[in-house]
Amino acid sequence: MIQGRITSLSDDGLGILETGGKLIYVPFSYPGDEVKAGKTKRRFGRLLAKDLELIEPSPLRERARCSHFGRCGGCLWQGLKYREQLRLKGELFERITGVSAPIKGSLKIWDFRNVSNFIVTTDGIGLKEYGNPLSVVDLYECPVFSKKTREYLNALRSFLRESGLRPWDLKKKAGDIHYLQVREGKFTGDVMVNLIAHKKPSKEAAEAFRDYFSFTDSLYWSLKANERDDPRGEPELLDGGPFIRERIGDVTYLIHPNSFFQTNSYALELLLRAVEGFTDGEKVLDLYSGVGTFGVWLARKGFAVEGVELNPFAVKMANRNAELNGVDAVFKVGRAEETSIGDYDTVVVDPPRKGLREAGELLVRSGVERVVYVSCNPRAFKLDYENHLKKAYQVEGTVLVDMFPHTPHVEAVVELVRKG
Numbered sequence: 001m002i003q004g005r006i007t008s009l010s011d012d013g014l015g016i017l018e019t020g021g022k023l024i025y026v027p028f029s030y031p032g033d034e035v036k037a038g039k040t041k042r043r044f045g046r047l048l049a050k051d052l053e054l055i056e057p058s059p060l061r062e063r064a065r066c067s068h069f070g071r072c073g074g075c076l077w078q079g080l081k082y083r084e085q086l087r088l089k090g091e092l093f094e095r096i097t098g099v100s101a102p103i104k105g106s107l108k109i110w111d112f113r114n115v116s117n118f119i120v121t122t123d124g125i126g127l128k129e130y131g132n133p134l135s136v137v138d139l140y141e142c143p144v145f146s147k148k149t150r151e152y153l154n155a156l157r158s159f160l161r162e163s164g165l166r167p168w169d170l171k172k173k174a175g176d177i178h179y180l181q182v183r184e185g186k187f188t189g190d191v192m193v194n195l196i197a198h199k200k201p202s203k204e205a206a207e208a209f210r211d212y213f214s215f216t217d218s219l220y221w222s223l224k225a226n227e228r229d230d231p232r233g234e235p236e237l238l239d240g241g242p243f244i245r246e247r248i249g250d251v252t253y254l255i256h257p258n259s260f261f262q263t264n265s266y267a268l269e270l271l272l273r274a275v276e277g278f279t280d281g282e283k284v285l286d287l288y289s290g291v292g293t294f295g296v297w298l299a300r301k302g303f304a305v306e307g308v309e310l311n312p313f314a315v316k317m318a319n320r321n322a323e324l325n326g327v328d329a330v331f332k333v334g335r336a337e338e339t340s341i342g343d344y345d346t347v348v349v350d351p352p353r354k355g356l357r358e359a360g361e362l363l364v365r366s367g368v369e370r371v372v373y374v375s376c377n378p379r380a381f382k383l384d385y386e387n388h389l390k391k392a393y394q395v396e397g398t399v400l401v402d403m404f405p406h407t408p409h410v411e412a413v414v415e416l417v418r419k420g
Helices: 082-097 149-163 203-212 265-278 293-300 312-325 358-365 378-387
Strands: 002-005 015-019 022-026 034-043 046-056 115-121 124-129 132-138 177-184 191-197 218-223 234-240 244-248 251-255 283-287 304-309 329-333 346-349 370-375 393-401 411-418
Touching: 002 015, 015 034, 022 034, 082 378, 082 393, 115 149, 124 149, 149 177, 149 203, 203 218, 203 234, 244 265, 251 293, 251 312, 265 293, 265 370, 265 393, 265 411, 283 293, 293 304, 293 312, 293 329, 293 346, 304 312, 312 329, 346 358, 370 378, 378 411
Parallel strands: 022 046, 191 218, 283 304, 283 346, 304 329, 346 370
Antiparallel strands: 002 034, 015 022, 034 046, 115 124, 115 177, 124 132, 177 191, 218 234, 244 251, 370 411, 393 411
C-alpha cells in the first residue's frame, strides 16, 4: 500500500508522489491531493499507480461531470477546475520549452469535440481504459463530445443486435465491427456517421444501418483491411451527402471521413486568429497544409496562399475548400522537406507530432523572414527550435490555445522572426 500527497505533475499531466526514494506516477490526481494506491505497475520505464483512492482532495479539484471519469482514458484532467487546467498547461509548456506564453481558454469546455471514435469490442463500446490498451470503458455518455452520445451508441447497439455482426475482440484480433466514428458540425448541425468494419455490408445490413442512423446527413461504411487498432478504412457512402460542413467565423470547411480537422470547433477560431495575428506580408506558404484549415482562413483575410501537403486526398479537399470560399489559395501535393521556398513573406507550419526535422533546415536556408509554427507537441517544437530553427530565427511571440479541455494537452502558435 502506497500513501502520500501529490507534490507536482509530470510533463504528460500525471500526479507525482514521492515515497521511499521512488517517484510514483498517479493518473487522475493533482497537486495537493492525498492519495492511496493499492499497487503499482511498471510502464514505459516508470511506476504507475493502480487502484487509486482519494483520501483528501486538493483545493484545485472540482467534481467531474462524466460518470466514467477515473477509468476512461479520454479526460485525465476532468477533476481539475478549468482555470487551474489553463494555469497548469501554461506552466508545463514553459517547463518543457522555456517559453512563457499567455493561454486562451476554449469558449466551451463541454460538448466541444466535433469528432469521436468509439471502439466497438466484445467488452463494450466506448474508449480505452487509461493505462490498459486491452480494456474498454463501456460508455453511455461523453459530455466532452456531444449531448447526443447516448443516442449514437444506442443506435449502434440496436444495429448490432439486429444484424448479428460481431464486435471486435481485442485479444483475438477478430470480429466484424471495429469502430464507430461520429462527426458533428458544431456550427452547422450536420452529422456524419462512419462505421469501420472488417467486412462489406450485406444488403440487409446496409438497410438496417440506414434505418438506425436515419438522422444523419452523411452515412459511411468503411472497409478496414488490417488489424491495426485505429479508426481507418476505405469509406463507401451509403446515404446522404459525401461531406458535412463546419463553419468557423466566415469560413466554411468541407469534412470527409478521411479528413483531419481540428477537434475543437469552439477554440479553432482562436487558433486561426492567433496564426493570422503573427502572419505578415502578402504571400504565404502553408506547409503541411492538410485540408487547408489555416491556408483558406488566411486567404479569406486577403493573403495570397500556396499550400503543400503530402496527402493527395487532403490536397483535393483543400482546393475544394478554397473554391467553396472563393479565395486566392492553391494547394499542391509535395513533401515539406523538398519544397522550394521562394519569395514568401511568411511560412506557416503545422507539422505532425514528430515535428519538422529535415524541413527545419530547409527553413533555415531559406530567406523567409517569418515562420509561424503551430504545434500540439511542445517537445517536438523544442527539438526543432534547438536543433534547427535557432540558427536563423528567434522567438518573438507565442500564444497558447486550449483546444483540448480536461487533458494536459495544449496547442501553441509560435512567431519566429529571422535574426538580423
